[in-house]
Amino acid sequence: MESAPGIKAVSLADKKIILGVSGGIAAYKAAELCRLLIKAGADVRVVMTAAAQQFVTPLTFQALSGKPVLTSLWDAASGDGMEHIHLSRDADLLLVAPASADFLAKLAHGRADDLLSTLCLARACTLAVAPAMNREMWAAAPTRRNLEQLQLDGVSVLGPAAGEQACGETGLGRMLEPGEILAALPGVLNAGPLAGKRVLITAGPTFEPIDPVRGLTNLSSGKMGYAVARAAAEAGAEVCLVSGPTCLDTPAGVRRIGVQSAADMRRAVLAELPSDVFIAVAAVADYRVNAAAPQKIKKSTDGMTLHLVANPDILAEVAALPDAPFCVGFAAETERLAEHAEAKRRKKRLPLLVGNLAQDTLGEDTAELVLFDDRGQHRLPRADKLTQARHLIRHLVNQLN
Numbered sequence: 032m033e034s035a036p037g038i039k040a041v042s043l044a045d046k047k048i049i050l051g052v053s054g055g056i057a058a059y060k061a062a063e064l065c066r067l068l069i070k071a072g073a074d075v076r077v078v079m080t081a082a083a084q085q086f087v088t089p090l091t092f093q094a095l096s097g098k099p100v101l102t103s104l105w106d107a108a109s110g111d112g113m114e115h116i117h118l119s120r121d122a123d124l125l126l127v128a129p130a131s132a133d134f135l136a137k138l139a140h141g142r143a144d145d146l147l148s149t150l151c152l153a154r155a156c157t158l159a160v161a162p163a164m165n166r167e168m169w170a171a172a173p174t175r176r177n178l179e180q181l182q183l184d185g186v187s188v189l190g191p192a193a194g195e196q197a198c199g200e201t202g203l204g205r206m207l208e209p210g211e212i213l214a215a216l217p218g219v220l221n222a223g224p225l226a227g228k229r230v231l232i233t234a235g236p237t238f239e240p241i242d243p244v245r246g247l248t249n250l251s252s253g254k255m256g257y258a259v260a261r262a263a264a265e266a267g268a269e270v271c272l273v274s275g276p277t278c279l280d281t282p283a284g285v286r287r288i289g290v291q292s293a294a295d296m297r298r299a300v301l302a303e304l305p306s307d308v309f310i311a312v313a314a315v316a317d318y319r320v321n322a323a324a325p326q327k328i329k330k331s332t333d334g335m336t337l338h339l340v341a342n343p344d345i346l347a348e349v350a351a352l353p354d355a356p357f358c359v360g361f362a363a364e365t366e367r368l369a370e371h372a373e374a375k376r377r378k379k380r381l382p383l384l385v386g387n388l389a390q391d392t393l394g395e396d397t398a399e400l401v402l403f404d405d406r407g408q409h410r411l412p413r414a415d416k417l418t419q420a421r422h423l424i425r426h427l428v429n430q431l432n
């Protein structure tokens with residue numbers, strides 16, 4: 032067995048990035064982000080709001096970026112006074128990290144009362160924000176509305192993450208770690224190895240109704256499929272995620288179509304073709320109730336028999352199309368993994384199949400995977416699902432190439 036080979040890392044070299052820092056305790060993490068961007072070869076100009084300067088001094092960013100930090104619209108010393116136009120005209124990316132609740136509100140309303148918000152409004156480049164705020168602020172209705180508006184305006188939203196917050200509370204609202212933001216940038220810039228490719232992914236369980244209030248489902252959490260969607264988006268693909276019921280947030284830059292049953296999932300998948308790649312991660316129910324009852328079934332002491340019929344196999348159907356995308360299957364087995372997985376791969380004629388032991392993976396945050404392709408088996412030792420998903424995408428890119 033060999034491990035998944037790597038692909039050429041996507042370079043941020045030559046990319047002109049404006050790093051906007053707004054006010055929040057996560058501003059200190061922006062210093063590390065600035066360092067990582069420079070290390071990756073980007074040409075970085077830092078712009079700070081007045082509030083950001085209460086947390087970190089401009090000198091820190093000046094030392095890291097090797098350039099003066101811009102802080103004011105009214106700096107007479109800065110050229111012709113049109114810095115807001117020149118800077119955002121030349122840039123490839125305007126990245127606001129951290130983006131406070133207040134700054135997101137400003138952006139959503141198109142306000143331009145300081146240099147950073149003016150740059151955002153006057154930009155001709157991609158805008159990405161990495162929100163950071165207290166969990167109550169993140170969950171507040173105005174922030175939800177502002178986020179929705181920003182996404183409609185085409186702004187890439189990176190994170191936030193869940194975890195312990197500076198205020199002592201725990202929840203969603205922490206800025207993504209600098210390394211995570213860096214990993215997402217090739218996707219945001221459409222510069223990753225899957226740039227220009229459409230990737231269609233299924234995830235989660237399906238729910239097969241028995242009557243209006245009951246149904247058959249399984250223990251799939253959707254975590255692996257969502258991680259694969261995120262990794263594909265990071266690699267620059269245009270990603271559509273057809274998902275059964277889960278409680279997971281849609282990854283940044285991913286279009287999600289929510290479905291319930293296997294039949295719904297099949298319809299949604301076929302409607303999204305053609306695609307360059309199809310990755311079937313969903314735990315699709317193999318059977319459905321022949322005729323779901325239109326009204327709630329009343330209990331009886333006689334017991335009950337459900338008549339089940341086979342569901343269509345979505346992956347097999349897509350893989351058999353004359354213009355089939357590059358198809359990747361998943362196989363969750365409880366025993367004899369290699370034997371069952373390889374049999375499934377050959378039966379469905381898949382160039383790549385990901386095998387795992389169901390009892391080790393279901394609902395967990397980590398997974399141990401084995402990739403099966405024409406060259407043999409490639410073991411991915413246990414790691415968190417996002418790391419595994421990134422390995423899988425690298426492997427897939429190598430095969431595509």
Ligand code: CTP
Nearest residue numbers: 311312313315342343344345346360361362375
């Ligand atoms: N799959 C699908 N549609 C189905 C069933 C499975 O698209 N109706 C996909 C899954 O998303 C996964 C792969 O096929 O990628 C799993 O293959 P399959 O042989 O169907 O696995 P199981 O359903 O687990 O088979 P078995 O129950 O026989 O182990």
